[in-house]
Amino acid sequence: MEYNHQEVEKKWQKHWYENKVFAAKDFSDKPKYYSLVEFPYPSGAGMHVGHIRAYSSLEIVSRKRRMEGYNVLFPIGFDAFGLPTENYAIKTGIHPRKVTDQNIKIFTEQLKQTGFSFDFDRTVDTTDEDYYRWTQWIFIQLFKNNLAYRDKTYVNYCPSCKVVLSNEESQGGKCDRCDTEVVQKEKDVWFLKITKHAERLLQGLKNLDTLPRIKIEQENWIGKSSGAHVDFKVTNTNTSLKVYTTRPDTLFGATFMVIAPEHPIIEEYKSTIKNYDALINYKEEAKKKTEFERVELAKDKTGVLIDGLTAINPVNNKEIPIFVADYVMIGYGTGAIMAVPAHDTRDYEFATKYNLEIIEVIKGGDITVEAYTDTYEGILVNSDILNELTVKDAKEKIIKFLEEKNIGERTTNYKMKDWAFNRQRYWGEPIPIIHCDKCGMVPEKEENLPIRLPVVDKFEPAEDGESPLANIEEFVNTTCPVCGGHAKRETDTMPQWAGSSWYFLRYTDPKNNKALADFDKLKYWLQVDWYNGGMEHVTRHVIYSRFWHQFLFDIGVVPCEEPYKKRTAQGLILGSDGDKMSKSKGNVVNPLEIIEEFGADTLRLYILFIGDYEQSTPWNASGVKGARRFLDKILRLKEKITTSNEFSKDLKIIMNQTIKQVSEDIENVKFNTAIAKLMTLVNEMVKQESVSRKDYETILKLVNPFAPHLAEEMWEQIGNTEGLVFEQWPTFDKDSLVDTVIEIAISVNGKVRDKISVNLNTTKDELQALALASEKAKQFIEGKEIRKIIVVPKKLVNIVV
RNA sequence: GCGGGUGUGGCGGAAUUGGUAGACGCGCUAGAUUUAGGCUCUAGUUCUUAUGGAGUGCAGGUUCAACUCCUGUCACCCGCACCA
Numbered sequence: 001m002e003y004n005h006q007e008v009e010k011k012w013q014k015h016w017y018e019n020k021v022f023a024a025k026d027f028s029d030k031p032k033y034y035s036l037v038e039f040p041y042p043s044g045a046g047m048h049v050g051h052i053r054a055y056s057s058l059e060i061v062s063r064k065r066r067m068e069g070y071n072v073l074f075p076i077g078f079d080a081f082g083l084p085t086e087n088y089a090i091k092t093g094i095h096p097r098k099v100t101d102q103n104i105k106i107f108t109e110q111l112k113q114t115g116f117s118f119d120f121d122r123t124v125d126t127t128d129e130d131y132y133r134w135t136q137w138i139f140i141q142l143f144k145n146n147l148a149y150r151d152k153t154y155v156n157y158c159p160s161c162k163v164v165l166s167n168e169e170s171q172g173g174k175c176d177r178c179d180t181e182v183v184q185k186e187k188d189v190w191f192l193k194i195t196k197h198a199e200r201l202l203q204g205l206k207n208l209d210t211l212p213r214i215k216i217e218q219e220n221w222i223g224k225s226s227g228a229h230v231d232f233k234v235t236n237t238n239t240s241l242k243v244y245t246t247r248p249d250t251l252f253g254a255t256f257m258v259i260a261p262e263h264p265i266i267e268e269y270k271s272t273i274k275n276y277d278a279l280i281n282y283k284e285e286a287k288k289k290t291e292f293e294r295v296e297l298a299k300d301k302t303g304v305l306i307d308g309l310t311a312i313n314p315v316n317n318k319e320i321p322i323f324v325a326d327y328v329m330i331g332y333g334t335g336a337i338m339a340v341p342a343h344d345t346r347d348y349e350f351a352t353k354y355n356l357e358i359i360e361v362i363k364g365g366d367i368t369v370e371a372y373t374d375t376y377e378g379i380l381v382n383s384d385i386l387n388e389l390t391v392k393d394a395k396e397k398i399i400k401f402l403e404e405k406n407i408g409e410r411t412t413n414y415k416m417k418d419w420a421f422n423r424q425r426y427w428g429e430p431i432p433i434i435h436c437d438k439c440g441m442v443p444e445k446e447e448n449l450p451i452r453l454p455v456v457d458k459f460e461p462a463e464d465g466e467s468p469l470a471n472i473e474e475f476v477n478t479t480c481p482v483c484g485g486h487a488k489r490e491t492d493t494m495p496q497w498a499g500s501s502w503y504f505l506r507y508t509d510p511k512n513n514k515a516l517a518d519f520d521k522l523k524y525w526l527q528v529d530w531y532n533g534g535m536e537h538v539t540r541h542v543i544y545s546r547f548w549h550q551f552l553f554d555i556g557v558v559p560c561e562e563p564y565k566k567r568t569a570q571g572l573i574l575g576s577d578g579d580k581m582s583k584s585k586g587n588v589v590n591p592l593e594i595i596e597e598f599g600a601d602t603l604r605l606y607i608l609f610i611g612d613y614e615q616s617t618p619w620n621a622s623g624v625k626g627a628r629r630f631l632d633k634i635l636r637l638k639e640k641i642t643t644s645n646e647f648s649k650d651l652k653i654i655m656n657q658t659i660k661q662v663s664e665d666i667e668n669v670k671f672n673t674a675i676a677k678l679m680t681l682v683n684e685m686v687k688q689e690s691v692s693r694k695d696y697e698t699i700l701k702l703v704n705p706f707a708p709h710l711a712e713e714m715w716e717q718i719g720n721t722e723g724l725v726f727e728q729w730p731t732f733d734k735d736s737l738v739d740t741v742i743e744i745a746i747s748v749n750g751k752v753r754d755k756i757s758v759n760l761n762t763t764k765d766e767l768q769a770l771a772l773a774s775e776k777a778k779q780f781i782e783g784k785e786i787r788k789i790i791v792v793p794k795k796l797v798n799i800v801v
Numbered sequence: 802g803c804g805g806g807u808g809u810g811g812c813g814g815a816a817u818u819g820g821u822a823g824a825c826g827c828g829c830u831a832g833a834u835u836u837a838g839g840c841u842c843u844a845g846u847u848c849u850u851a852u853g854g855a856g857u858g859c860a861g862g863u864u865c866a867a868c869u870c871c872u873g874u875c876a877c878c879c880g881c882a883c884c885a
Binding site: 212213216217220221223225227243244245246247258301325326327328329331332333334336337338339340344345346347413415535536538539606609610611612615616617618619620622623624625626627629630632636672673675676677678679680683743744745746747749750751752755779787788789790792795796798799800 | 802803804805806807812813814815816820821824825826827828840841852864865866867878879880881883884885
């Protein structure tokens with residue numbers, strides 16, 4: 001019998017989607033389950049195998065949950081603002097709206113062809129006016145709560161195209177389109193004050209159920225450290241330089257200071273500094289260095305001594321020099337450091353190069369050779385009041401000392417920076433702020449939202465790094481919502497991270513036009529029970545969305561502080577050559593071709609069977625056939641079923657084992673072993689003369705989440721009228737997991753020599769006797785003295801000779 | 802450099818409160834069915850100089866017993882990267 005996958009799959013897809021079988025029901029009495037997968041960017045290339053892997057995990061979980069009696073919300077949507085569509089629009093002149101709609105349509109079709117159990121009625125599209133209206137609304141709330149502000153930053157700028165470039169467009173320091181050297185241009189842009197939430201974002205991780213590395217990556221991104229601020233008086237001025245240090249205990253070893261090239265003190269004391277020009281030169285040179293060069297040159301420290309300013313080490317009143325060097329970053333800490341060359345590799349290199357004093361303050365190393373940095377413990381020397389103290393005690397003592405003398409204080413610092421929230425592009429949410437000469441920056445009235453993207457024919461960015469919107473007079477010119485006078489709209493648009501920072505909220509109430517979502521619905525559905533997505537989004541996207549969520553919680557819009565209960569991440573599918581799939585390498589697998597030839601069930605099954613879900617694995621074209629064979633075997637089993645509603649005697653144990661393992665493996669993201677166990681069971685069933693109806697129905701239920709089309713079809717063919725979607729998930733009998741007869745290994749000196757079948761309840765003594773009676777074991781015992789016999793019930797007997 | 806992870810047959814990968822290494826799939830070999838191919842079925846498939854011996858990146862250690870624990874070391878992957 002040939003299985004016509006095309007016909008069968010179409011039939012069930014039609015049934016599911018036309019009858020809205022997967023619709024989530026608000027306020028159902030069933031327990032709710034919210035499974036969330038990262039929504040795709042609807043590119044023209046459509047769905048690839050990576051998408052299928054990304055969605056399959058929670059597809060399996062969601063289908064299982066429905067069978068376990070949950071009311072499941074498993075939605076999908078589109079993160080559709082972004083560069084590729086915009087670039088396509090620039091090239092072809094076709095409006096991004098059109099392109100986006102087209103791509104979404106195709107993508108949706110492809111998702112349905114794969115048989116995903118999404119609730120397609122809740123689909124959101126971040127570029128939809130009814131959606132970005134609320135993205136803009138959130139921005140206004142952030143602005144009103146002083147969490148959105150404007151400040152200067154450096155952006156990647158192509159002087160030839162006169163356009164601001166994203167990091168992706170300026171890789172290697174060259175403009176993606178014209179290959180011109182990219183420069184750093186100073187620009188006034190929007191920032192979101194995510195740093196205000198640094199500690200909460202860190203604390204919120206405590207209750208997140210996730211892999212250690214996912215947690216650690218976020219922790220590193222937030223980058224909390226504790227130390228102290230210390231003020232160093234600057235001679236000939238009445239000011240001081242504030243530094244941040246995690247090692248205030250080494251203060252007596254601070255023999256010079258280094259400030260970042262952009263540090264404001266240079267401008268401030270321009271007239272006192274004798275070599276101002278040299279410093280400005282250095283700053284310009286530093287700015288020109290691409291990121292690449294900065295890393296490459298990391299070993300070769302450069303800097304310029306400030307002539308005219310020196311500093312006083314506050315603990316010993318020594319006068320020390322101040323340098324400008326680009327190994328100190330303006331964006332971290334205070335942009336100035338106290339250099340302790342004896343115990344910091346960078347300071348040591350710098351000191352050696354410029355012949356500066358190096359004072360050892362922690363015993364144990366040889367500072368004539370290299371910096372001694374293994375100093376988390378240790379004893380202080382050359383440090384006056386700190387001498388003989390441990391590092392830990394010295395830290396406490398010096399911080400107290402600094403605080404008493406009013407020259408410093410205990411400080412916690414975070415590596416995370418505020419979120420630069422801007423793009424100078426057309427295809428993004430307009431930032432709903434109005435610039436009025438009289439009233440300053442004013443948010444648009446909420447009833448006027450959305451601020452729509454004007455419909456135009458040209459999408460190219462304006463010159464000098466301005467947004468394309470800046471050229472559109474009807475858009476720019478407006479009236480001030482406060483004074484009614486003439487004013488101008490903000491023309492920057494939001495970055496792609498905006499729409500994706502709250503999309504999971506909209507799924508709970510996607511058509512609401514009074515609020516981003518109804519509070520009671522949010523209360524019913526949140527938190528997201530399980531969120532799966534790419535490892536690459538674990539820091540930025542997850543942290544950004546958590547930040548927005550915490551903020552929305554603070555203003556009473558959402559019912560919980562943290563959005564996600566559990567987070568997992570899938571591994572990449574590589575090309576069959578082991579490289580990342582890419583068009584240029586020609587190793588891209590088109591999932592639709594496989595659906596066509598083998599069916600969606602086969603593809604889904606293979607993608608989950610391919611390897612550990614959280615690890616990256618190469619594609620293997622012939623492996624697909626194995627998945628299909630497994631399905632064919634299930635199909636053929638139908639011919640052998642009896643009417644019995646009990647498990648077959650010979651299958652009872654393995655049936656129960658399989659139910660247990662498959663159920664557990666799914667929860668533990670071990671889809672590959674779940675499928676392996678199902679294959680083992682099916683192989684066993686194939687060997688039987690006949691299988692009972694219950695055997696067969698059970699395997700269909702277990703296979704259903706993985707290969708739902710085939711499962712539904714066979715379920716129907718054996719006479720069931722209700723579909724499988726809400727059938728009850730099988731349960732196992734824990735007394736039927738182990739056979740009464742088991743195999744025991746007999747080993748001599750740890751090497752297995754024989755295997756015997758014994759009754760499960762065979763006693764230790766009996767096992768020992770059986771082992772000694774084994775002919776095969778005897779050969780290895782003969783003529784030797786038995787020194788010890790170890791009997792592990794149900795496992796093995798080890799005879800030591 | 803720092804942090805995390807991985808290393809097991811020809812390939813993807815199973816197995817860690819220490820207890821029969823290689824489940825499951827691919828590939829391969831032989832046979833059956835077939836006009837042939839495909840499909841399907843049966844048997845086999847870690848290596849080997851084969852009644853034995855060796856074997857989970859490498860070198861040691863603990864143990865009756867180690868893929869699993871400990872010490873050292875190498876390789877690869879991911880993330881961060883002059884973070885003070």
